[in-house]
Amino acid sequence: MSHLFEPASSGRSKCRGCAQGIERGELRFGERLPNPFGEGEMTLWLHPACAAYKRPEPLLQALVETSANLPDRESLERAARASLAHRRLPRIDGAERSPGAQAKCRSCREPIARGSWRIRLVFYEEGRFVPGGFVHLDCRKAYFETDDVLDRVLRFSRDLSADEREELRRACD
Numbered sequence: 001m002s003h004l005f006e007p008a009s010s011g012r013s014k015c016r017g018c019a020q021g022i023e024r025g026e027l028r029f030g031e032r033l034p035n036p037f038g039e040g041e042m043t044l045w046l047h048p049a050c051a052a053y054k055r056p057e058p059l060l061q062a063l064v065e066t067s068a069n070l071p072d073r074e075s076l077e078r079a080a081r082a083s084l085a086h087r088r089l090p091r092i093d094g095a096e097r098s099p100g101a102q103a104k105c106r107s108c109r110e111p112i113a114r115g116s117w118r119i120r121l122v123f124y125e126e127g128r129f130v131p132g133g134f135v136h137l138d139c140r141k142a143y144f145e146t147d148d149v150l151d152r153v154l155r156f157s158r159d160l161s162a163d164e165r166e167e168l169r170r171a172c173d
């Protein structure tokens with residue numbers, strides 16, 4: 001079975017990309033993969049935009065194959081192609097102010113000071129995203145090899161207030 005797009009049949013599925021619920025009737029992307037825990041297949045549900053950022057390959061494959069009418073097709077494709085062009089971009093899982101001073105930046109290896117902005121990283125492994133450490137916000141270009149990260153960072157930072165989002169925006173300028 002191949003990946004799919006479909007309107008969510010209930011309001012119970014959660015997006016694996018952003019951990020938010022997917023509303024009933026909202027278009028969702030299903031990544032089909034072999035069940036790592038047993039036989040058969042399983043489906044990972046994601047918002048299409050979250051999939052474009054975090055699972056670009058299956059999303060692009062599905063875009064090519066689907067006949068569904070997707071209003072965001074072009075922007076999804078653009079985001080997914082950027083994710084493939086810079087292989088570390090799909091690791092972005094939002095940003096936060098560092099609550100402590102223990103973590104080291106995966107880019108420069110220096111500690112991340114308490115209270116400073118850091119980007120959370122996740123790695124995709126067999127159907128799930130596992131925490132993968134942090135990079136200084138200021139190390140984004142060195143690590144991701146592109147400066148164009150703000151939209152992704154904001155998308156996966158839903159717990160930030162409007163003020164904090166604005167701050168982040170300014171810090172990325």
Ligand SMILES: [Zn+2]
Pocket residue numbers: 015016017018019020046047050
């Ligand atoms: Zn999502």
Ligand SMILES: [Zn+2]
Pocket residue numbers: 105106107108109110135136138139
């Ligand atoms: Zn750093």
